[in-house]
Amino acid sequence: MSIEILMPALSPTMEEGTLAKWHVKAGDTVQAGDVIAEIETDKATMEVEAVDEGVIEALLVEAGTENVKVNAVIARLSGEGEVAAPAAQEDKKSEPSKSSQPEQAAPAAVSKAAPAATPAPKSADGERVFASPLARRLAQAAGLDLKTIQGSGPHGRVIKADIEAARGKAPAAAPASSGAAAPARQAQSLEQQGIPAGSYDLIPLDGMRKTIARRMTDSFRDVPHFPLTIDLEIDGLLAARAKINAMLEKDGVKVSVNDLVIKAVAVALKRVPEANASYSPDGIAMHHHADIAMAVSIDGGGLITPIIRAAETKGLAQIATEAKDLAARARAKKLKPEEFQGGTFSVSNMGMMGIKSFASIINEPQACILSVGAGEPRPVVKNGALAIATVMTVTLTCDHRVVDGAIGARFLSAFKAMIEDPLTMIV
Amino acid sequence: MDFDVIIIGSGPGGYVTAIRASQLGLKTAIVERAELGGICLNWGCIPTKALLKSGEVYEQLSHLGDYGLSVSGAAFDFAKIIERSRGVAATMNKGVAFLMKKHKIEVIAGEARLEKGSPAPKVVVALTAGGARTVTAKHVILATGARAREIPTVGLTSDGDRVWTYRDALAPKAQPKTLIVIGSGAIGIEFASFYRALGSEVTVIEAVDRILPVEDEEVSKAAKRAFEKRGIKFRVGAKVTKLSKSKSGVSVALEVGGKAETLEAEVAIVAVGITGNVENLGLEALGAKVDRGHMVTDSHSQTNVPGLYAIGDVAGPPWLAHKASHEGVHCIEHIAGLKPANLTAPIPGCTYANPQVASIGLTEAAAKAAGHEVRAGRFPFKVNGKAVAAGETEGFVKTVFDGKTGALLGTHMIGHEVTEMIQGFGVAITLEATEEDLMATVYAHPTMSEAMHEAVLDAYGKVLHL
Numbered sequence: 001m002s003i004e005i006l007m008p009a010l011s012p013t014m015e016e017g018t019l020a021k022w023h024v025k026a027g028d029t030v031q032a033g034d035v036i037a038e039i040e041t042d043k044a045t046m047e048v049e050a051v052d053e054g055v056i057e058a059l060l061v062e063a064g065t066e067n068v069k070v071n072a073v074i075a076r077l078s079g080e081g082e083v084a085a086p087a088a089q090e091d092k093k094s095e096p097s098k099s100s101q102p103e104q105a106a107p108a109a110v111s112k113a114a115p116a117a118t119p120a121p122k123s124a125d126g127e128r129v130f131a132s133p134l135a136r137r138l139a140q141a142a143g144l145d146l147k148t149i150q151g152s153g154p155h156g157r158v159i160k161a162d163i164e165a166a167r168g169k170a171p172a173a174a175p176a177s178s179g180a181a182a183p184a185r186q187a188q189s190l191e192q193q194g195i196p197a198g199s200y201d202l203i204p205l206d207g208m209r210k211t212i213a214r215r216m217t218d219s220f221r222d223v224p225h226f227p228l229t230i231d232l233e234i235d236g237l238l239a240a241r242a243k244i245n246a247m248l249e250k251d252g253v254k255v256s257v258n259d260l261v262i263k264a265v266a267v268a269l270k271r272v273p274e275a276n277a278s279y280s281p282d283g284i285a286m287h288h289h290a291d292i293a294m295a296v297s298i299d300g301g302g303l304i305t306p307i308i309r310a311a312e313t314k315g316l317a318q319i320a321t322e323a324k325d326l327a328a329r330a331r332a333k334k335l336k337p338e339e340f341q342g343g344t345f346s347v348s349n350m351g352m353m354g355i356k357s358f359a360s361i362i363n364e365p366q367a368c369i370l371s372v373g374a375g376e377p378r379p380v381v382k383n384g385a386l387a388i389a390t391v392m393t394v395t396l397t398c399d400h401r402v403v404d405g406a407i408g409a410r411f412l413s414a415f416k417a418m419i420e421d422p423l424t425m426i427v
Numbered sequence: 428m429d430f431d432v433i434i435i436g437s438g439p440g441g442y443v444t445a446i447r448a449s450q451l452g453l454k455t456a457i458v459e460r461a462e463l464g465g466i467c468l469n470w471g472c473i474p475t476k477a478l479l480k481s482g483e484v485y486e487q488l489s490h491l492g493d494y495g496l497s498v499s500g501a502a503f504d505f506a507k508i509i510e511r512s513r514g515v516a517a518t519m520n521k522g523v524a525f526l527m528k529k530h531k532i533e534v535i536a537g538e539a540r541l542e543k544g545s546p547a548p549k550v551v552v553a554l555t556a557g558g559a560r561t562v563t564a565k566h567v568i569l570a571t572g573a574r575a576r577e578i579p580t581v582g583l584t585s586d587g588d589r590v591w592t593y594r595d596a597l598a599p600k601a602q603p604k605t606l607i608v609i610g611s612g613a614i615g616i617e618f619a620s621f622y623r624a625l626g627s628e629v630t631v632i633e634a635v636d637r638i639l640p641v642e643d644e645e646v647s648k649a650a651k652r653a654f655e656k657r658g659i660k661f662r663v664g665a666k667v668t669k670l671s672k673s674k675s676g677v678s679v680a681l682e683v684g685g686k687a688e689t690l691e692a693e694v695a696i697v698a699v700g701i702t703g704n705v706e707n708l709g710l711e712a713l714g715a716k717v718d719r720g721h722m723v724t725d726s727h728s729q730t731n732v733p734g735l736y737a738i739g740d741v742a743g744p745p746w747l748a749h750k751a752s753h754e755g756v757h758c759i760e761h762i763a764g765l766k767p768a769n770l771t772a773p774i775p776g777c778t779y780a781n782p783q784v785a786s787i788g789l790t791e792a793a794a795k796a797a798g799h800e801v802r803a804g805r806f807p808f809k810v811n812g813k814a815v816a817a818g819e820t821e822g823f824v825k826t827v828f829d830g831k832t833g834a835l836l837g838t839h840m841i842g843h844e845v846t847e848m849i850q851g852f853g854v855a856i857t858l859e860a861t862e863e864d865l866m867a868t869v870y871a872h873p874t875m876s877e878a879m880h881e882a883v884l885d886a887y888g889k890v891l892h893l
C-alpha cells in the first residue's frame with residue numbers, strides 16, 4: 001500500500017500554498033520526522049515532515065509550483081514492507097494491481113501537475129482555470145487567486161464582472177463616480193515606462209513580496225491615515241533599563257529599548273483603549289487585549305510582524321524573552337501562522353538603523369502603528385536654558401475611521417509619560 | 428393552455444425567439460399582422476441594403492477610369508432598382524415562412540391584443556382572414572417592433588407623397604430630383620447616400636452639431652467630409668421649425684444658429700427616430716408599464732405584468748435587428764430555465780452608406796466621461812496596402828482602450844466594407860481580450876483588417892506603417 005502525502009494546511013484558514021522545495025527525491029528512504037519539503041504561504045515558509053517511514057515513490061508536484069490546494073496529493077510514499085524504489089518494482093509482482101498502479105500513474109501525474117511552463121493558471125489537480133485575459137489581468141493586479149473565484153461566464157469562465165464582484169465593488173459603470181472605485185492599479189510595463197528590457201535582472205515575486213505589495217497598496221490607498229509625531233526624552237528610560245538588566249543578568253535576560261516600548265505601548269493602550277481598535281463596516285471593534293505586532297525585517301528582503309499577545313499582562317522579562325525568540329524565528333521564516341496573524345497594534349522600530357523619524361503604513365485591520373526612531377543626544381530647552389538630552393522621535397500613524405486626532409494625541413501623551421518616567425508603567 | 432409561448436410580432440426579435448423556443452422544446456405560436464420577418468426583412472435592414480448596393484455599383488461606374496476600365500452608356504432604371512429591392516425582401520420573407528414551418532411554429536396571421544389572464548395574459552387575435560381567435564400560453568412575448576417617429580407640431584408627418592417615412596422611401600413611384608432628409612442617424616444617412624448616388628440633390632438636416640451623433644466625434648467628422656465630397660449638403664445644429672407642403676414639393680423652415688432659413692425640395696424624408704408599437708395592445712387594462720413609447724423591462728426582458736415579456740425595438744434602444752434577436756434568445760432561454768449569461772456584450776452599430784460606418788462599445792468621449800484613463804489609437808486606410816490596391820482608401824480605424832487595464836472599450840471605423848470588419852473586435856470585447864491579445868493576433872496580409880491591428884498598436888505607440 002502506498003501512502004499519500006497531502007499538502008498540509010499551515011493555518012486553519014490556509015487554502016493553498018507554494019510547494020517551494022523538495023528535500024527528497026523519488027527513491028529516497030525517509031523516517032518519520034524527516035523534513036521532506038518546504039511549503040511557502042504568503043506569510044511564512046514551513047517544513048513538511050514525513051509522518052511515516054518508507055520510500056518516496058513519486059513526487060507529484062514540482063518544486064516551485066504555486067497555488068497548490070490544501071490536501072492535494074503532493075507525493076506518494078511506499079509504506080512498511082514495500083519495495084525500496086520504483087526501479088525495483090518488478091520484484092513486487094505478488095501484489096500486482098494495487099501497488100504497481102501508483103508508479104504507472106506517477107509520471108503522468110507529474111507532467112500534469114507541472115504547470116510551470118504554461119502561463120494559464122491550473123488548479124492543483126492540473127485542470128486549467130478558464131478566465132478571460134482581462135479577468136486574469138485584473139485578478140493579478142488585485143492580488144486575487146482566480147481559482148477561488150466563481151466564474152459567471154460561459155462554462156463557468158471567470159470574467160471581469162466576477163473579479164469586480166470579488167473585489168467587493170460595484171460593477172462596470174461605477175468607476176466614473178469616485179476615484180476610490182477606480183480599477184485596480186495596473187502598472188504599465190517597465191518597457192512602456194522607458195526602461196528597456198535587458199537593462200535589469202528580474203527577481204520573481206515570492207509569496208511574501210506579493211502579500212506586502214497587496215496589503216500595503218490596499219492599506220495606503222483605502223485607509224484614511226494621518227501621522228502624529230512627538231519627541232521623547234529617554235535618559236530616564238535608559239537608566240531604568242540599565243538597572244533592570246543588571247537585575248535580570250542572572251536569568252540571562254536582556255531587555256532592549258524596543259521591549260520597553262512594547263510594554264509602554266501595551267500599558268498606554270490599556271489607558272486609552274480607543275486606540276486599541278479596528279474599523280469594520282459593522283462597527284468599531286474594541287480589542288480586549290493589547291496584542292502588539294512588532295515588525296521584523298528579514299534578511300534578503302521582506303518583513304513580518306510576529307505578535308506579543310496580551311502584552312499588557314506580561315512583565316518586561318517575559319516580553320523580552322518572547323520578542324527575542326519571535327524575532328529569531330521570524331528571520332528564519334519559521335513562524336507558525338498563529339504567531340503572526342492578528343495583532344491589534346503594531347510597532348516598527350528603525351532606530352537601530354539610524355532613522356530619525358518615519359511614518360509607517362497602517363497594518364490593517366489595526367488602527368495604529370507606532371514608528372520608533374533612533375535615540376540620540378539632541379539639544380533641548382530646559383527651564384529656559386539649552387541642555388542636552390537623549391531624544392527619540394516617534395510617529396503614530398492613525399486610521400482616521402477609528403482614531404481621531406485627539407485619541408491619537410491622548411495615546412501618545414500616555415505613552416510619553418511612561419517612556420519618560422518608566423516607573424509609571426508599573427503603577 | 429394552447430401553447431407554452433406565444434410571440435407577438437415576427438421581426439428579427441420575434442421569429443428568432445420562436446425558432447429558439449422550438450429548439451428548446453416549447454410549443455410555440457407567432458402572431459403577425461403584416462409580413463413575416465417584420466421591418467428588418469421587409470422594410471428595413473435588408474431592402475435598404477439592396478438599394479445601397481445598386482447605388483454603390485452605379486457610383487463605381489463613374490470611377491472605372493481609376494481601374495483602367497471604361498464603359499459607355501452607364502445608366503440605371505429606377506423602377507428596376509426598387510423592384511430588385513422588393514424582390515430581395517420577398518425572398519427573405521419566404522425564408523422566414525420556411526423556417527417557421529421547419530420548426531413547427533404555428534403562424535397566426537392577424538393583429539393581436541392582450542387581455543387579463545393567468546399565468547400570462549390571453550392573446551386575442553383579429554385574424555387577417557376574418558374573425559377572431561383567442562389563444563393562451565404560459566408566456567407571452569411582445570415583439571411588436573417600432574415605427575418612424577413623427578412630430579406633427581412642426582409638420583413632420585408622412586403623407587406618402589411629398590413627406591416620406593422609410594417605408595415610402597423604400598418603394599417610391601419615382602426618384603425625387605431634390606430631397607431633404609430630416610435626421611442624420613443611420614436610416615437618414617443611408618437614404619441620403621442611396622439617392623445621392625443616383626444623382627438626387629440631397630440635403631440632410633441634423634439638430635445636433637454633428638452627423639451620426641451616436642458615433643465617435645472623429646467618425647462623424649470624417650463621415651461628413653466623405654459625404655460632402657459626394658455632393659450631399661448638410662445643415663447641422665439646425666432645428667426644423669415648420670415643414671409645409673406645396674404643389675411642387677416641400678418647404679422646410681429651419682433655425683440654424685439663431686438664423687432662420689428655408690429649404691425647398693420635391694420630397695422630404697422624416698428620419699427623426701423611432702417609437703415603439705405599444706398601442707392597441709390592451710396594455711393599459713393590464714397595467715403594463717410603458718415609458719415614452721417603449722415597454723419597461725428587467726434584465727430578462729420581463730415586464731411588470733406576470734407572464735408578459737417584451738424584446739426588440741418595442742423594448743427600447745438600440746433599435747437594431749441583432750439586438751432584437753439577441754435579447755429574444757436570452758429571454759426565451761431564461762423562460763426555459765437555462766440561466767443564460769447576462770446581456771453584457773456590447774452591440775455593434777453599422778451604417779451602410781458609402782463609405783460605411785461601424786462601431787462597437789464606447790466612443791472616446793463616452794469612455795472619458797465614464798472615468799476611464801483612455802488610450803486611443805488610429806490607423807488610416809490611406810496607407811493600408813489592400814485599400815490602396817482596391818482604390819478604397821477613404822476612412823480609418825480607431826480603437827479606445829482603458830489605459831489601466833488594457834481592456835478594449837470601443838472601436839470605431841469608417842471606410843469600405845468596415846461593417847464586415849467590426850465583428851473581429853466584437854469577439855475580442857466579448858472575450859475580454861486585452862491589448863496584448865490583440866497585438867499577438869496575426870492578421871492576414873494584405874487585408875483592410877490589418878488596419879485594426881495597426882490601430883491597436885497605435886494606441887500603445889507601436890504602430891508600424893505610419
Ligand SMILES: Cc1cc2nc3c(=O)[nH]c(=O)nc-3n(C[C@H](O)[C@H](O)[C@H](O)COP(=O)(O)OP(=O)(O)OC[C@H]3O[C@@H](n4cnc5c(N)ncnc54)[C@H](O)[C@@H]3O)c2cc1C
Nearest residue numbers: 436438440460465466467471472539572739740746747748
Ligand atoms: C429603413 C431602416 C433600415 C434599417 N436598417 C437596419 C440595419 O441595417 N441593421 C439593423 O440592425 N437594424 C436596422 N433597422 C432596424 C431594424 O429594422 C429593427 O431594429 C428591427 O426590425 C427590430 O426588430 P423587432 O423584431 O423588434 O421588430 P420589427 O422588425 O419591427 O417587427 C415587429 C413586427 O411585429 C408586428 N406587429 C406589431 N404589432 C402587432 C400586433 N399587435 N399583432 C401582430 N403583429 C404585430 C409588425 O407587423 C412587425 O412585423 C432598420 C430600420 C429601418 C426602418
